[in-house]
Amino acid sequence: MGLRAVHDPHRHPPAPLHIRLRRHRPGKRLSQVHPSLHLGLPHSSRLANELDIPLFVVLQPFAELDPRDEPVPVVNFGPDGPPRCDQCKxxxxPWCTWIAEGWRWMCNLCGHASEVGANYYSPLDPHLLRVDQPNRLELQKGTVDFVVSDASEYWEVQPPTRLAPSYILPPAPPLLPSSSPSPPTSPPRSSTSAPSTPMTPSGFMALQTAPPPDTRKPTPMPHLFALDVSQTSVVSGFFRSSCDAILLSLYGGIDQDGNTIAPSLPEGCSVGILTFDNSLHFYDLSPHLESARVLIVSDIDEPFIPLRTGLFVDPHESRSVLEQLLQSLPARHEGTLVSQTCLGSVLSVTLAALTRLGGHLIVFQATRPTLGPGALLESPSLTSSSDPDHPITIHDPDAAWENAGEDSQKPASA
Ligand SMILES: [Zn+2]
Known part of the structure; x- marks a missing residue:
């Protein structure tokens, strides 16, 4: 069936074309998805050229599975790891082809022919398919998860040196959960220290004694929750809801609708809490503490991390500390008069904390950040304008946010 577009360009713009694409289900080749497209797309190149309808596709990697989908199979090749193309990795x-009587395989991505290891060899049938194909999920399913080996081939690449603050020892242990009491920290910061690049805090303790290695072994991902404790956030109830949501994600529970919620963070991960308004509040969550110890950093232009241990902890080992903190924080900030926040400083210290670990920053932000690196200030000439045709312009003169975004994408960064 073709597409008949009827509209009067002088009266109405053409209606947008809505096409619902089914997610590519495991094991289904793209050709099996095509019938769902035929309802809305021309079926021939000639018709497509005549209509000239632009086509775009939105892809969501690692999307949540639909309940109707079969689970993604897990394939374990043992210590050797899964076979990979010698050229493009x-x-x-399922779209690889097999040649040389099964001793080589052609990569469908780059066309390179790689050797088949002795452990993975299988003879071919008359159709040049491996005879063991029916038993090989990786050759049948469009989506599989591979268990990878401990080989350094899968280790993380270390980030650029400029992103690795010298006061955090490589490779990772200083900020990982520690069972020993944390030493006194928060050394005094000299006001005469050298200025740092925006969004990249400079070191205040030269503890680094050796250059970091080029790679690091992957570790479970740390999650840092950063919560806005400005007046708007607290008064609106946003802050209290954020604390409740974090507790729910950490330990599960019953939500407002009476539904049972399971913990949503994976086993083995570590978590940290950071609150911010016109300063940064770090929390030592070490499990041996009766309650979390708070350390406040007011230097938001060149922020640093005042903790060597206890910033990231196992949420189950430190459950009592975390629960007590998240339940008490809303009352602690009740009545605050601080209205400004420094989200750019949060990104700076997050990059510093996670640069050699990788990790995940989850920000609960209720106000526009008007302090610190990347402060978003309103244009003076337009601030007082109430004309809806001339909205207020927010200036970002130093592109700090763009830089922070790029730095966060660097290997082993947040
Ligand atoms: Zn290849």
Missing amino acids: GYVN
Whole structure:
């Protein structure tokens, strides 16, 4: 069926074309998805050229599975790891082809022919398919998860040196959960220290004694929750709801609708809490403490991390500390008169904390950040304008946010 577009360009713009694409289900080739497209797209190149309808596709990697989908199978090749293309490092998949009587395979991504290891060899049938194909999920399913080996091939690449603050020892242990009491920290910061690049805090303790290695072994991902404790956030109830949501995600519970919620963070991860308004509040969550110890950093232009241990903890080992903190924080900030926040400083210290770990920053932000690196200030000439045709312009003169975004994408960064 073709597409008949009827509209009067002088009266109405053409209606947008809505096409619902089904997610590519495991094991289904793209050709099996095509019938769902035929309802809304021309079926021939000639018709497509005549209509000239632009086509776009929104892809969501690692999307949540639909309940109707079969689970993604897990394939374990043991210590050797999954076969990969010698040239592009693509993984073996259903669209690879097999040559040389099964001793080589052609990568469908780059066309390179790689050797088949002795452990993975299988003879071919008359159709040049491996005879063991029916038993190989990685050769049948469009989506599989591979268990990878401990080989350094899968280790993380270390970030650029400029992103690794010298006061955090490589590779990672200083900020990981520690069972020993944390030493006194928060050394005094000299006001004469050298200025740092925006969004990249400079070191205040030269503890680094050796250059970091080029790679690091992958570790479970740390999650840092950063919560806005400005007046707007607290008065609106946003801050209290944020604390409740974090507790729910950490330990599960019953939500407002009476539904049972399971913990949503994976086993083995570590978590940290950071609150901010016109300063940064770090929390030592070490499990041996009766309650979390708070350390406040007011230097938001060149922020630093005042903790060597206890910033990231196992949420189950430190459960009592975390629960007590998240339940008491809303009352602690009740009546605050601080209205400004420094989100750019949060990104700076997050990058510093996670640069050699990788990790995940989850920000609960209720106000526009008007302090610190990347402060978003209103244009003076337009601030008082109430004309809806001339909205207030927010200036970002030093592109600090763009830089922070790029730095966060660097290997082993947040
Ligand atoms: Zn390849």
